[in-house]
Amino acid sequence: MKNFFKPARIGFYVLMLLAFFIIGLYYAGYVGAGKGEGLAGGAIVLGYGIIFGGVAFVASFFIAHFLEISKIKIINWVLLILILATWGYKHYQFRQRDSIQEEKNAPYQNKNKTPTEIAEPISAHLKMTVPIKNEKGIAETSGQEDLGIGFFKPNFHEYPTLYFYGGINLEKGVVDHLPQDSLVLRKNQNGDFTSTYAPPYLLPEHMKLDYGIFHFKALGIGYDFVKVEVNKQNGQIAYLNKNDGEILYWPEFLLSVNTIEMLAEHPQPIKIKPLDHASQTSTSHAFLKPLLVQGEWMLVLLTDKTFTTLDTGWIRWKSDGKLLISFSFLS
Structure with a gap:
């Protein structure tokens, strides 16, 4: 029994618990555990960590019983290095995220008084696809001088894939139509959205993803769809699911x-x-x-x-x- 409580073995038990607790958290993130569960999502992820850590803690007693002290010490050093490396990496990520957030929270330091612009579509180097077309097979365009009714701001947090429709029947719902193209986003290590696929013609009115700015000019609104301008240079239009974002009419937009x-x-x-x-x-x-x-x-x-x-x-x-x-x- 005394062999179970030697300093090297006690360290082994604790390090196994911590290491596999961390592994459990990463595994939960990998399999998407708790995604879409709201406030319960954090508890679900934590539960994975506790289960992994608990099982490893119990198993460590049996493993330590059959291993020599010299081997246990080597494993302890390996586990300690892994834990410290993981902590260091996450600490660096949090510091980076905090610095970016501080930059976002200090907008008055930016003295550029011109509207936010982008030089080229975010998909400039992606595979080409056909533009959105109407029921006659023609790519629709808007009047370049048309102010529209305001702007459409997609909710990428809830809907990271935005579908574009063309040639729609406004008397029917979204489920009765097939999308002609899409925009797919994901979050990077700093928590900002970045595109994994975008149509080559996509050039919204305003876009600065690292500041959460993404607006299409809204030209019209129906029961299920919003008509938007997807390319501000040539006026090309498409239809989006109205529930995939927020419509900002001009007064609301200007006040923002x-x-x-x-x-x-x-x-x-x-x-x-x-x-x-x-x-x-x-x-x-x-x-x-x-x-x-x-x-x-x-x-x-x-x-x-x-x-x-x-x-x-x-x-x-x-x-x-x-x-x-x-x-x-x-x-």
């Missing part, structure tokens, strides 16, 4: 951005009231932040470079169906 700026080609004074003949405000400012959207008018905060409020005023954000402002998500 950080700052706005008047376009150089459409200069306008800042008014004290939402009237063309109202007096102008003379307050100097560095940034404009939206406060209220009322028809074609927007109430804005006038702030300095430190985002301290100086005054409020009214500007037109659109006129005759044309956008008069630019906006920034990050500054």
Whole structure:
């Protein structure tokens, strides 16, 4: 009995428990245990770790009984190195994730005041597929100057695969249609979404996945589908399942951005009231932040470079169906 409680064997029992507890957690993640179970998911994953660790702890007594002390010491060193390496790797991941999150939580450090843009489709180097077509076999396009009704923001957390439809019958539901293409995303080690497949024509209105920004221009809405522009350069359109995301109508969308700026080609004074003949405000400012959207008018905060409020005023954000402002998500 004394042999069971020698220091090397006690260390072996503890290290087996810890090592296989960690292995159980990784195994649960590998098989997708607890996925889609909400708050119970964490308990399910923890349960895997406890089961693996418990079985290994019991088995370690039998293993230690048949092994020589010298071999047990070698195994102890191997288990200790594996545990420390795993801890070090996870600690590094958490530090990386925290640094990225801190960057996301400090949007005012980014002084770029132009709208978020992307230089090319995320699928520029992927296999080519045919564009979305209507029932006549023609790729539909929108009017380039059409502001649409707002934007569609996919919910990639719940639906990491987004299906594109064409040639639909609006009197029928989503289940009665077959998708013509799809966008498939997954999370990387930092918890940000990255694409594993995307159509080559995909060029949404706004996209910056590492900041959670992804918007299609929404052109229309039905009972089950939302009509969106999938390529802002050529106006190509497709239909998406309305329940796979959130529709942000223009007023809601504008109130979600950080700052706005008047376009150089459409200069306008800042008014004290939402009237063309109202007096102008003379307050100097560095940034404009939206406060209220009322028809074609927007109430804005006038702030300095430190985002301290100086005054409020009214500007037109659109006129005759044309956008008069630019906006920034990050500054």
